[in-house]
Amino acid sequence: MLVKDLMTKDVITINPSTTVEEAERLMSLNNIGKLVVVEDDNKVVGMITDGDLVQQRKLEMLINDIMTKEVIVTYKNKSIQEASQLLSDNQIGGVPVLDSKNKLVGILTAADIVAGYVKEERTAKISPESSAIYLAMTRSRDYENYWLDKIKGYGYRVAITQTGANAENLPIKLRESTTVAAIARGVIKENLREKMAVSNAVKDAYLQLNLVNPGLGGGFKVSIVRGEGRLAVAVFGKFGHALVDGPEQLAIGMSVV
Structure with a gap:
């Protein structure tokens, strides 16, 4: 893709030249956390996030004075794999998309990428990534068993686990529980190379989740699927703390193995 x-x-x-007040209103009306800043010729000149606005007390201040001017972008004819790596490497949740004339034609987020794998055209054998997503999002034991059997029928190796922790320990707990489950179910061998493949996939998924909910712990269901020379890890669950129970989040990480 x-x-x-x-x-x-x-x-x-x-x-x-938009004011902070107008930017706040626009984000609130559209329920979004970032805006692309463009000039009249649709040239991208900056990005502004809700985090940037929270720090500003002067509502009349112009966006030009507080926006991020060094914007990471991608191009519409780049592959999804390249774009995914760009998000992961820079720990960002989305990038503006440009055409060959460097004009804005869209925006790509981590959520778009995950949704794309879910909606990919059905074939006789769905991908390890889609398999992992479907399994992680199961809500009953019967449905979980159905997907476990279905995924094994494709010839993939599969495991599932659950874990939860506070913000400080969450990335460690995710990596440890996923690795243990993968070894126990024969998804990987207990050697450094294959354990690193799991660790890298978990890291990709965690970075996506942490971009949306930085500094929060939570509880998650994790699926691991290995097939076609690669390993996919899907993480599904909720972030939250004592005062807030956050919405459910889904992320997927991939690694060659």
């Missing part, structure tokens, strides 16, 4: 296949084409943008 290419970036243009999964990107959101209707991008909500603002001008650098």
Whole structure:
């Protein structure tokens, strides 16, 4: 798949001369956490997030004065694999998408990528990534067993586990419980190379989740599927703390094995 296949084409943008007050209103009305800043010729000149706005007390201040001007972008004809790596390497949740003339044509987020794998065309044998997503999102033991049998029928190796921890320990707990489950169910061998493959896939998934809910712990269901020379880890569950029970989140990480 290419970036243009999964990107959101209707991008909500603002001008650098927009005020903080107007940017806050625009984010609130559209229930979004970031805005792409463009000039009149649809050229991307910056990005602004709700975190940037929270720090500003002067509502009349212009976006140009507080926006991030060094924007990481991708192009519509890049592969989804390249875009996924870009998000992971830079620990960001989304990037503006440009055409060959460097004009804004869309935005691609981690959520778009996950949704793309879920919606991929059904074939006789679905991918390890999609298999992991379906299994992680099961809500009953019967449905979980159904997907375990189905995935094994594709010739994939599969395991599932659950884990939860506070913000400080969550990445460690995710890695440890996933690795233990993968070894116990024969998804990987107990050697450094294959354990590193699991660790890298878990890291990719955790970075996606932490971008949306930084600094929070939670409880998650984790599935691990190995097939076709790669390993996929899907993480599904909730972030939260004593005062807030957050929405359910889904992320997927991949690694060659």
